[in-house]
Amino acid sequence: MLDLIKRLPSLKVTTNNKHVYFHCSANVFIVVLACYYCLVINIPFIEGAFTAITALNSFSWLFLLSVPLLLMCLLVLFFSLLSTRWLLKPAAYILLVISSAALYGSVNYGVVFDYSMIQNTFETDGKEAMSYLNPQLIGFLMLFCAIPLFVLNKVKINFNRPHQELLSRSKLVAGCLVLIALVVVNFYADYAATGRNNRILKKELIPFQYLTSSYKYIRDQWLYKDMPFKQLDTNPLLVKPSQTRVTVIMVGETARAENFSYQGYPRNTNQYTQPLGVHYFNNVASCGTATAVSVPCMFSAQPQVAFSRRDTDNQQNILDLAQSAGADVLWIDNNSGCKEVCNRVTTINNEAIKTPNNAAFCQQAHCYDEALIAPLRRKLANLSHANTVIVLHMMGSHGPTYFQRYPEQFKQFTPTCDRSDIQNCSSTQLTNTYDNTIAYSDYVNSLAIAQLNALPDNIEKSFLYISDHGESLGENGAYLHGFPYSFAPSGQTHVPLYIWADHTNQGITNTCIAQANPTQSLSHDNIFHTLVNLIGINTLTYQQNLDVLAHCQPITQLKHHSEVIL
Numbered sequence: 001m002l003d004l005i006k007r008l009p010s011l012k013v014t015t016n017n018k019h020v021y022f023h024c025s026a027n028v029f030i031v032v033l034a035c036y037y038c039l040v041i042n043i044p045f046i047e048g049a050f051t052a053i054t055a056l057n058s059f060s061w062l063f064l065l066s067v068p069l070l071l072m073c074l075l076v077l078f079f080s081l082l083s084t085r086w087l088l089k090p091a092a093y094i095l096l097v098i099s100s101a102a103l104y105g106s107v108n109y110g111v112v113f114d115y116s117m118i119q120n121t122f123e124t125d126g127k128e129a130m131s132y133l134n135p136q137l138i139g140f141l142m143l144f145c146a147i148p149l150f151v152l153n154k155v156k157i158n159f160n161r162p163h164q165e166l167l168s169r170s171k172l173v174a175g176c177l178v179l180i181a182l183v184v185v186n187f188y189a190d191y192a193a194t195g196r197n198n199r200i201l202k203k204e205l206i207p208f209q210y211l212t213s214s215y216k217y218i219r220d221q222w223l224y225k226d227m228p229f230k231q232l233d234t235n236p237l238l239v240k241p242s243q244t245r246v247t248v249i250m251v252g253e254t255a256r257a258e259n260f261s262y263q264g265y266p267r268n269t270n271q272y273t274q275p276l277g278v279h280y281f282n283n284v285a286s287c288g289t290a291t292a293v294s295v296p297c298m299f300s301a302q303p304q305v306a307f308s309r310r311d312t313d314n315q316q317n318i319l320d321l322a323q324s325a326g327a328d329v330l331w332i333d334n335n336s337g338c339k340e341v342c343n344r345v346t347t348i349n350n351e352a353i354k355t356p357n358n359a360a361f362c363q364q365a366h367c368y369d370e371a372l373i374a375p376l377r378r379k380l381a382n383l384s385h386a387n388t389v390i391v392l393h394m395m396g397s398h399g400p401t402y403f404q405r406y407p408e409q410f411k412q413f414t415p416t417c418d419r420s421d422i423q424n425c426s427s428t429q430l431t432n433t434y435d436n437t438i439a440y441s442d443y444v445n446s447l448a449i450a451q452l453n454a455l456p457d458n459i460e461k462s463f464l465y466i467s468d469h470g471e472s473l474g475e476n477g478a479y480l481h482g483f484p485y486s487f488a489p490s491g492q493t494h495v496p497l498y499i500w501a502d503h504t505n506q507g508i509t510n511t512c513i514a515q516a517n518p519t520q521s522l523s524h525d526n527i528f529h530t531l532v533n534l535i536g537i538n539t540l541t542y543q544q545n546l547d548v549l550a551h552c553q554p555i556t557q558l559k560h561h562s563e564v565i566l
């Protein structure tokens with residue numbers, strides 16, 4: 001076999017202390033690497049492209065076959081840019097590791113690594129990342145990463161003199177450009193039509209998509225100059241500063257509306273809050289499909305169409321305005337952080353909630369969400385301000401380890417999927433496990449409302465629950481979340497929202513909330529302005545038409561805060 005390999009052009013084999021090394025020119029290395037990326041790493045893209053093309057009423061087989069040819073030429077051009085003596089092989093090592101991980105995500109979960117997914121990846125924590133570790137991932141990386149890396153380590157690239165390499169590479173690049181030109185001339189209309197109707201395809205290209213998205217994220221977060229902090233209102237005021245008021249905001253995680261009883265789901269996943277009379281809104285859209293986008297967006301005055309994480313991080317949000325107006329604001333986290341939202345208010349992070357009192361809920365990497373109730377109870381027992389705002393950030397239904405989100409006694413629906421490689425569970429098992437997380441979150445919400453209900457009648461109290469985004473549970477081969485918003489299924493963008501207020505309140509009561517239209521079209525854009533009213537802030541940023549509760553207690557937007565009637 002070695003004799004046969006040695007006869008191949010541009011490829012030589014040597015042995016050194018019983019180690020076999022393959023010698024080849026840089027051009028051969030680039031072409032072989034491009035072929036591997038084209039035919040193996042980009043399997044999801046090739047499969048998607050072939051499916052889209054063959055679904056057409058009429059198509060050309062030449063057009064179909066031109067797709068891998070065009071992709072291979074583009075990959076050759078890309079690797080040619082890296083083809084210097086000291087860069088080509090190290091870059092090949094690094095890209096192979098990252099691309100193999102991206103391929104795993106694409107094949108098993110259907111995810112694409114656009115800007116929001118890269119942002120989610122950069123901003124996740126180690127515990128969340130480890131939840132994806134499973135035997136299938138290890139086996140996959142052994143096959144598509146470890147073995148190719150071993151082969152790559154056995155390759156010795158023979159570089160010629162600089163001018164010879166430049167001439168040789170120029171010929172290779174020129175040949176690829178000619179092939180690309182031939183494809184474009186003959187099939188431009190076909191590519192244009194297919195691209196318009198299947199825009200997600202280009203987001204599946206590895207490594208182009210994740211490299212482009214990573215560059216944009218790094219540019220936005222680290223390369224731009226620091227922005228000055230923008231105050232949206234320099235003098236927000238509490239409408240009734242002497243009135244004792246407590247507002248609890250529960251930020252759900254990965255809860256999709258389709259699995260809520262309130263939404264018409266046949267299973268009883270809201271049995272704990274239903275007796276409490278919460279008012280549910282069944283037509284609510286999220287701002288994004290990942291926590292890193294949706295959480296900053298829902299607390300921001302920026303609408304989704306103009307949302308910029310960079311701008312939002314550098315201006316007042318609803319918590320800043322509440323604190324500036326004189327409210328006591330506290331963020332309690334059982335997730336991977338507040339995504340910069342709570343930077344300027346008092347925070348209890350997910351490590352700080354691991355107290356002896358919560359030992360029963362914190363026996364794993366993440367605490368169960370019941371661990372949020374103890375710090376909530378302590379805060380309510382020691383109210384230091386007339387107006388208090390408390391945000392509880394749940395772990396909720398975050399995957400893929402759904403089975404770790406609820407205690408054993410809340411395993412209501414069985415059989416369950418007690419593993420992280422959820423694509424290998426049956427649809428029934430996966431749905432059961434996910435539904436258990438929804439039911440448990442509902443239980444935690446009922447505990448939070450019970451804490452508010454226990455407060456004296458002279459305290460105004462209200463509760464708002466909203467999820468950051470939804471989740472895919474294997475529909476059409478899609479799992480988890482973080483898909484590009486324009487392509488995301490409704491399961492990832494349709495989120496639950498419900499509000500509760502005490503019937504003894506002077507302003508916003510549960511009776512008044514019940515008069516709101518439950519089917520009105522809402523989104524995360526409404527949360528900021530609804531919270532302005534719920535908390536009771538007079539601010540120039542308020543837009544009454546976006547306030548879900550404006551019919552209960554409209555806040556007049558005044559040009560001069562001195563005109564506020566206290």
